[in-house]
Amino acid sequence: MTMAPLELTQEMDVPKIALKGVKKFFGPKVVLDGIDLDVQRGESIVIIGGSGTGKSVLLKSILGIIQPDAGTIRIDGQDTTHIGGRERERAMAKFGMLFQGAALFDSLPVWENVAFGLIQGQRMARGEAKERAVATLGAVGLGPDVANLFPSELSGGMQKRVGLARAICTRPEIIFFDEPTTGLDPIMADVINDLIVKCVKDLGATALSITHDMASARKIADRIAMLYKGRLIWVGPVSAIDDSGNPYVDQFIHGRAEGPIQMQIRAF
Amino acid sequence: MQRLHAGPAWVHCDTPYMAPPRPSPSTLTEDTPLSSDGLGSGKEKAKFMNFLSAIGRATLTFMEAAGHLALFTFTALAHCLRPPFYFRHIGRQMVEIGFYSLPVVGLTAVFTGMVLALQSYSGFSRFSAESAIATVVVLSITRELGPVLAGLMVAGRIGAAMAAELGTMRVTEQVDALTTLSTNPYKYLVVPRLIAGTTMLPILVLVADIIGVFGGYLVAVYRLGFNASSYINNTWQYLEFMDVVSGLVKAACFGFVISLMGCYHGYNSRGGAQGVGAATTNAVVSASILILVLNYLLTGIFFS
Known part of the structure; x- marks a missing residue:
């Protein structure tokens, strides 16, 4: 198992996200089996892994939607594993997330979706929030005419863009991307990848993505971690992914059917 | 073994x-x-x-x-009392439940009142007690049929809609998205529906009471040949304040149960389209059964 480059860990004292021994069980099934991971400020880390290896559960544990059964999760050094109520809401204010299916609120027009965090979370006046939303839509390449449409009127790629705009509109410090390119054509996938790289750089945010699209992972990652059977079996810089020397990683990045990885049948 | x-x-x-x-x-x-x-x-x-x-x-x-369910109810009620309040959403739900249910509830009430007048006539005329029809109609409607029938109709209309909407939001991760946008899903989704359900159903039932009595009046006067003013007089004569109030209290409880079941089943739905379908069914069935059970319990309380 390759660890993170040593100089990177020494440079910054407190990692943005620090996971230590995170475990999660669903009944008798072990979903996360002791995850240790430090994500530095401004770093973009991509977690790869097949379906059903616990990627989403890991992401939701960091977000606080799922409570891990053991281990600690620290954000900026603060233990957020079991906090609730107002403290949780305060921690949430640092987060932005792009969901796999965009998860736009279909009862609200596009601009209200984008401005949701500003209006509901930060209690900003609606007029001001709308201006910010239209500006953010511009940043992801959507014109102001899109603002008054409803999410159901948009194509999948456009919905992803709106989801991205919603994730970055509150200027979060940490952005999560849940399979950002799944279900998109290669060109639109590349557009989304470019937007992710640009937005993360512009905000100076820390990014944590999960994906099984290697093209996407290579493009947006500084570091790649591979999750298999609830464990991180390989962590390293994106440049080292091709000669990781790990048979699991090799099988995954080349998409081979034969190899040490057996297909998971159940979701959890 | x-x-x-x-x-x-x-x-x-x-x-x-x-x-x-x-x-x-x-x-x-x-x-x-x-x-x-x-x-x-x-x-x-x-x-x-x-x-x-x-x-x-x-x-x-x-x-x-x-x-x-108890935990869900407790959490939702606790959030009812703590700010922030989403007045815009409470208003929207009130319009959805209160205003858009009016046609359904009104139609139910008017036909119930009409049938009630006909049926009690065919019964009471056997022992020459036709003059009691007005009283029977108004008491049945205000104490019993108004709240129960309106409750059941609204359970079908609103309970199903709530479960389907929240269920779809759950399976498409919109509920999780709310959390990541620093918005508590209980406060944003559940509380407005509970408040709107509990406050709107009594108003609906009050309207249903009036329409139901009017239905009875129509049949009694234009079909059975009653004198209009004496029918209205009979209606008022034995009606007590508590008859209406007990119906409205029932209605408030039913409204709470309908919203609670819709939200609970929708919020906890799992596994895609089938899960949402099951949540919708469960919401309507459980709300309807709870309405009938609660109706007996509340009637028992008011009766004693």
Whole structure:
């Protein structure tokens, strides 16, 4: 198992996200089996892994939607594993997330979706929030005419863009991307990848993505971690992914059917 | 014994209860000799334990669901009292529940009133008590039929809509998205619906009362040939304030139950389209049954 480059860990004292021994069980099934991971400020880390290896559960544990059964999760050094109520809401204010299916609120027009965090979370006046939303839509390449449409009127790629705009509109410090390119054509996938790289750089945010699209992972990652059977079996810089020397990683990045990885049948 | 272990994991906890080998009398006949470990005839015992474990499973499932619902209710009520309040959403739900249910509830009420007048006429005319029809109609409508029928209609209309909407939001991760946008889904989704349901149903029922009595009036005056002013006079004569109020209190409880069931089943739905469908069914069925049960309990309270 390759660890993170040593100089990177020494440079910054407190990692943005620090996971230590995170475990999660669903009944008798072990979903996360002791995850240790430090994500530095401004770093973009991509977690790869097949379906059903616990990627989403890991992401939701960091977000606080799922409570891990053991281990600690620290954000900026603060233990957020079991906090609730107002403290949780305060921690949430640092987060932005792009969901796999965009998860736009279909009862609200596009601009209200984008401005949701500003209006509901930060209690900003609606007029001001709308201006910010239209500006953010511009940043992801959507014109102001899109603002008054409803999410159901948009194509999948456009919905992803709106989801991205919603994730970055509150200027979060940490952005999560849940399979950002799944279900998109290669060109639109590349557009989304470019937007992710640009937005993360512009905000100076820390990014944590999960994906099984290697093209996407290579493009947006500084570091790649591979999750298999609830464990991180390989962590390293994106440049080292091709000669990781790990048979699991090799099988995954080349998409081979034969190899040490057996297909998971159940979701959890 | 084998079949026992085919159940879910927790069924295994039944095994210790079998440890002290006390075969039931029925298994102690001469042709069922005790096995060497003293456990008695395996087949019959397994059947019996299967039966017991089925009861246990059902009980545990029920207790778990009841506890889950109680927690949900408690959390939702706690959020009703703490800011921030989403007045815009409360207003929207009030319009959805109160205003858009008016046609359905109104139609139900007017036909119920009309049928009630006809039926009580065919009954009361047998002992020349036609003058009581007005009173029977107004008491039945305000005390009983107004709240229950309006409640059942709204359960079908609103409970299903709530469960389907929240269920879809759940399975498309919109509920999780709310959390990541620093918005508590209970406050944003559940509280407005609970408040709107509890406040709007009494108003709906008040309207339904008036329309229902009017339906009875129409039939009595234009079909059965009653004198209009004496019918109205009879209607008012024996009507007490408490008759209407008890109906409205019932309505508030029903409104709360409808919203609670819609939100609870929608919020906890799982597994895609089928899960949302099941949530919708469960919301309507459980709300309807709870309305009928609560109706009896509340009537019992007001009766005493």
